[in-house]
Amino acid sequence: MDQKLMNVLTISFLLVLAFTPVHSSVFFDVTSAKYGGKPNTDITKALLNAWTDACASPWESTIYVPKGTYGLKGAIFVGHCKAPIELQVEGTLQAPEETGQVTSPDTWVGFRYLNRLTLSGGGTFDGRGALSWKQNDCNTNKNCKSRVVNIRFDFVNDTIIKDITSLDSKNFHFNVFACNNITFQHATITAPGDSVNTDGIHIARSTMVTVANTSIGTGDDCISLGDGTSQLKFTNVTCGPGHGISIGSLGGHRDEQPVTGVIIKNVTFNSTQNGARIKTWPGSYGGLVSDIHYEDIIMVNVSNPIIIDQEYCPWNLCNKKIPSKVKISNVSFKNIKGTSTTPLAVNFICSWSVPCENVEISGIDLTYTGHKGFISSQCSNVKLATIANVTKALACGNYSPASKNHTEAHSPEISRSENQTVSKNQTETVAGNRNEPARVDQRKYRRLLMTSSGPESDDRFLRVTSSAPNNRSTCGWLQPRAIVQLLRGFWLPLHGWF
Numbered sequence: 473m474d475q476k477l478m479n480v481l482t483i484s485f486l487l488v489l490a491f492t493p494v495h496s497s498v499f500f501d502v503t504s505a506k507y508g509g510k511p512n513t514d515i516t517k518a519l520l521n522a523w524t525d526a527c528a529s530p531w532e533s534t535i536y537v538p539k540g541t542y543g544l545k546g547a548i549f550v551g552h553c554k555a556p557i558e559l560q561v562e563g564t565l566q567a568p569e570e571t572g573q574v575t576s577p578d579t580w581v582g583f584r585y586l587n588r589l590t591l592s593g594g595g596t597f598d599g600r601g602a603l604s605w606k607q608n609d610c611n612t613n614k615n616c617k618s619r620v621v622n623i624r625f626d627f628v629n630d631t632i633i634k635d636i637t638s639l640d641s642k643n644f645h646f647n648v649f650a651c652n653n654i655t656f657q658h659a660t661i662t663a664p665g666d667s668v669n670t671d672g673i674h675i676a677r678s679t680m681v682t683v684a685n686t687s688i689g690t691g692d693d694c695i696s697l698g699d700g701t702s703q704l705k706f707t708n709v710t711c712g713p714g715h716g717i718s719i720g721s722l723g724g725h726r727d728e729q730p731v732t733g734v735i736i737k738n739v740t741f742n743s744t745q746n747g748a749r750i751k752t753w754p755g756s757y758g759g760l761v762s763d764i765h766y767e768d769i770i771m772v773n774v775s776n777p778i779i780i781d782q783e784y785c786p787w788n789l790c791n792k793k794i795p796s797k798v799k800i801s802n803v804s805f806k807n808i809k810g811t812s813t814t815p816l817a818v819n820f821i822c823s824w825s826v827p828c829e830n831v832e833i834s835g836i837d838l839t840y841t842g843h844k845g846f847i848s849s850q851c852s853n854v855k856l857a858t859i860a861n862v863t864k865a866l867a868c869g870n871y872s873p874a875s876k877n878h879t880e881a882h883s884p885e886i887s888r889s890e891n892q893t894v895s896k897n898q899t900e901t902v903a904g905n906r907n908e909p910a911r912v913d914q915r916k917y918r919r920l921l922m923t924s925s926g927p928e929s930d931d932r933f934l935r936v937t938s939s940a941p942n943n944r945s946t947c948g949w950l951q952p953r954a955i956v957q958l959l960r961g962f963w964l965p966l967h968g969w970f
């Protein structure tokens with residue numbers, strides 16, 4: 473190539489650069505003449521055509537859905553695409569009411585095999601689930617039909633979901649599977665408290681998922697974690713109504729991967745069935761849960777504020793006599809305030825075959841709002857607990873009321889059997905790792921364990937200094953040296969990601 477031609481090419485190249493706005497992105501308006509979408513009509517085709525163009529674009533692109541209400545039978549947006557895509561939805565997209573009318577049997581809107589996606593715009597994905605909750609027979613029929621998730625992300629990386637509302641999903645609102653680095657920012661997830669299986673965000677086999685500044689109120693878990701999840705952070709989230717934030721259930725399937733590195737901070741639970749929860753199946757496969765930290769939590773009118781349940785056995789689908797094989801360790805519950813609607817506010821039912829290890833509870837300030845006894849706690853099979861700045865009653869059963877006579881307080885059986893039973897018509901999702909919500913009906917805890925309890929104690933800042941060596945039904949594993957560990961902080965920083 474001669475020098476002159478080179479110069480011409482260089483100059484042309486520079487000219488092209490000069491006239492290309494740096495942040496230009498290609499804009500695909502679904503209501504433009506090209507795509508023909510119109511408010512109050514179905515825009516399935518328009519949206520999919522716009523996606524095809526955006527995905528083929530070598531430049532960043534925006535697909536735009538202006539204000540207005542549109543029907544959408546269902547859309548699965550598949551990569552790989554050439555450049556980042558933003559789907560900016562200002563309007564409201566509505567699903568068909570009938571499950572059978574949705575294009576795919578398990579997904580209303582899906583995103584697959586994508587990098588650098590942004591879902592934004594302030595709009596609403598309205599799953600119109602009311603009919604489907606009524607028809608939901610999943611608690612009696614294992615092959616039930618109601619599996620249409622509002623929005624699924626499968627194999628998606630480096631993605632932001634912001635200023636989006638998911639409303640009245642037929643099933644889960646968001647399902648995140650096999651994804652890396654996904655941030656939910658300022659999302660709103662809403663369904664009635666009595667809607668069925670409408671989990672807010674279910675995450676499995678994924679890393680680096682953040683949920684921030686988000687409000688979730690549904691008929692099931694606000695956020696639930698399946699296996700193979702790590703480096704997760706949930707902050708400034710409000711949860712309620714719903715079943716709380718739950719790690720698990722785990723142990724229900726072979727070859728589950730660990731759940732590790734989860735920070736749940738500055739979360740408010742309001743009128744939820746559970747607050748901070750970890751649950752595993754008894755008679756289960758092995759598994760590992762570690763580095764789970766609930767911190768700066770407010771409980772308002774919550775039934776089971778702090779609970780580790782390794783005998784989670786809804787439907788009696790399992791044999792509780794065989795212990796869970798899922799190992800839970802390095803878990804903390806710190807600075808948790810508010811109100812409990814049942815007396816048993818701190819409840820650790822760990823596996824006797826693999827006890828929970830390094831469980832810290834500190835700064836727990838919960839009050840019981842009912843009249844069936846006094847606030848209480850119980851721990852079974854917890855090894856190395858660290859307890860500090862917790863009232864006697866919530867100090868994990870490791871308090872023997874030597875000088876006081878708390879007769880009432882020692883009848884926990886009554887409160888347990890009454891309060892740990894979820895009413896018959898409530899159902900709950902088993903957050904498994906197969907993306908397949910299973911149905912659960914009532915659950916009961918049969919174990920009647922010794923607990924510690926007492927009237928609202930004025931004895932704050934209790935330091936547990938002795939264990940109860942002969943009392944296996946309480947924290948028999950508790951060891952004094954663990955308390956010292958509290959003052960040092962006993963776990964390693966979380967991989968430096970946060």
Ligand SMILES: *[C@@H]1O[C@H](CO)[C@@H](O)[C@H](O)[C@H]1NC(C)=O
Binds near residue numbers: 551585586587627
């Ligand atoms: C997402 O990231 C994972 C891990 O880095 C990678 O294996 C996968 O190919 C990525 N997905 C896409 C769609 O690029």
Ligand SMILES: *[C@@H]1O[C@H](CO)[C@@H](O)[C@H](O)[C@H]1NC(C)=O
Binds near residue numbers: 589629631632653
């Ligand atoms: C996560 O994704 C966001 C949005 O694409 C990106 O800006 C950020 O750099 C990614 N973070 C990492 C650690 O890859």
Ligand SMILES: *[C@@H]1O[C@H](CO)[C@@H](O)[C@H](O)[C@H]1NC(C)=O
Binds near residue numbers: 655656682708
């Ligand atoms: C949440 O909101 C706060 C304050 O508005 C902001 O600083 C923070 O970056 C937001 N979090 C995320 C992940 O966007």
Ligand SMILES: *[C@@H]1O[C@H](CO)[C@@H](O)[C@H](O)[C@H]1NC(C)=O
Binds near residue numbers: 658684687708
């Ligand atoms: C917390 O989230 C709410 C939205 O749910 C937002 O309005 C508020 O600004 C956030 N606060 C902070 C400090 O991030």
Ligand SMILES: *[C@@H]1O[C@H](CO)[C@@H](O)[C@H](O)[C@H]1NC(C)=O
Binds near residue numbers: 709710738739
């Ligand atoms: C914590 O969350 C509450 C609402 O749940 C919000 O009002 C507050 O600003 C948040 N604080 C921080 C530091 O994010």
Ligand SMILES: *[C@@H]1O[C@H](CO)[C@@H](O)[C@H](O)[C@H]1NC(C)=O
Binds near residue numbers: 740
């Ligand atoms: C809890 O929810 C109720 C009813 O929605 C609401 O009135 C109240 O302000 C909420 N409380 C907190 C502390 O968020």
Ligand SMILES: *[C@@H]1O[C@H](CO)[C@@H](O)[C@H](O)[C@H]1NC(C)=O
Binds near residue numbers: 743744745773775
């Ligand atoms: C407390 O929560 C229950 C649901 O668990 C709800 O029915 C009730 O209205 C709530 N009470 C208040 C005062 O918010």
Ligand SMILES: *[C@@H]1O[C@H](CO)[C@@H](O)[C@H](O)[C@H]1NC(C)=O
Binds near residue numbers: 808809834835836837
């Ligand atoms: C004890 O816990 C309460 C919350 O329950 C907290 O406000 C207080 O700062 C804690 N005190 C110490 C000394 O850690």
Ligand SMILES: *[C@@H]1O[C@H](CO)[C@@H](O)[C@H](O)[C@H]1NC(C)=O
Binds near residue numbers: 762763801802962964
């Ligand atoms: C729990 O923390 C201890 C002490 O920091 C550490 O040695 C151990 O490896 C951790 N366990 C797991 C399973 O991460």
